[in-house]
Amino acid sequence: MADKQNEVNQVQMRIEHAAQAVARNPAEITLVAVSKTKPIEDLVAAYEAGIRHFGENRAEELAEKAQALQHLTDIHWHFIGHLQSRQSKPVADYAECFHAVDRVKIAERLSQQLQERERTLAVYIEVNISGEENKGGFTGVDWENNAEQRAVLQEAVQTIMALPHLKILGLMTMAPFRAPEAEIRSIFQRLRGLSVWLNQALPTLNAHGLSMGMSGDFEIGIAEGATCVRVGSAIFGGR
Ligand SMILES: *Cc1c(COP(=O)(O)O)cnc(C)c1O
Numbered sequence: 403m404a405d406k407q408n409e410v411n412q413v414q415m416r417i418e419h420a421a422q423a424v425a426r427n428p429a430e431i432t433l434v435a436v437s438k439t440k441p442i443e444d445l446v447a448a449y450e451a452g453i454r455h456f457g458e459n460r461a462e463e464l465a466e467k468a469q470a471l472q473h474l475t476d477i478h479w480h481f482i483g484h485l486q487s488r489q490s491k492p493v494a495d496y497a498e499c500f501h502a503v504d505r506v507k508i509a510e511r512l513s514q515q516l517q518e519r520e521r522t523l524a525v526y527i528e529v530n531i532s533g534e535e536n537k538g539g540f541t542g543v544d545w546e547n548n549a550e551q552r553a554v555l556q557e558a559v560q561t562i563m564a565l566p567h568l569k570i571l572g573l574m575t576m577a578p579f580r581a582p583e584a585e586i587r588s589i590f591q592r593l594r595g596l597s598v599w600l601n602q603a604l605p606t607l608n609a610h611g612l613s614m615g616m617s618g619d620f621e622i623g624i625a626e627g628a629t630c631v632r633v634g635s636a637i638f639g640g641r
Contacts, residue, residue: 459483
């Protein structure tokens with residue numbers, strides 16, 4: 403049986419404990435269950451266990467799953483991966499939140515498609531803090547010392563802010579896989595610092611959300627201020 407109640411309860415308890423440890427309200431942290439590559443029955447099991455936010459990272463797969471589960475009208479779909487322009491339609495059609503805006507162009511394209519559909523999309527701006535080449539996002543590897551990196555990000559965010567049908571929630575990053583805890587913590591702290599700086603530089607932005615933390619590091623993310631965690635294998639098992 404594809405019962406997921408234990409896994410979901412475990413993750414929810416870990417979120418609560420991590421929040422309480424730093425005197426945060428767990429209710430301000432959204433758990434996105436990352437269901438990429440998993441079959442529909444696993445998503446249904448997670449839904450039955452209380453999950454309402456699902457994360458996918460392939461546009462076609464998002465469309466298939468959103469169509470198959472359209473009778474579950476309180477599901478919220480998140481698109482968490484890099485999005486190629488020619489694959490943006492399913493995101494405009496189905497996603498409520500896109501976590502990986504990594505260039506102005508994709509935001510402009512989505513805004514246009516959302517207009518046609520009379521939909522809005524919440525977005526996080528992805529920033530590469532760790533400097534790993536296989537990670538996406540705007541470069542923020544040296545944002546504290548590099549005015550150019552700050553200027554590029556600020557200008558992009560300013561442009562995206564002005565686009566209709568998109569609502570910027572905040573910033574997203576990924577820490578290196580299996581890095582020492584201190585290194586992961588530092589990356590999440592630095593994303594939070596960048597968010598503080600950006601909101602000061604753009605006072606009308608008002609986007610304090612932080613999408614940071616996966617199965618291996620979401621407790622660190624919560625300790626450092628995550629408002630959204632993206633948890634796959636701890637709920638659905640390995641891929
Ligand atoms: C796959 C993925 C996750 C979930 O990873 P797990 O380690 O399985 O929890 C989170 N965020 C992004 C962007 C991903 O691609």
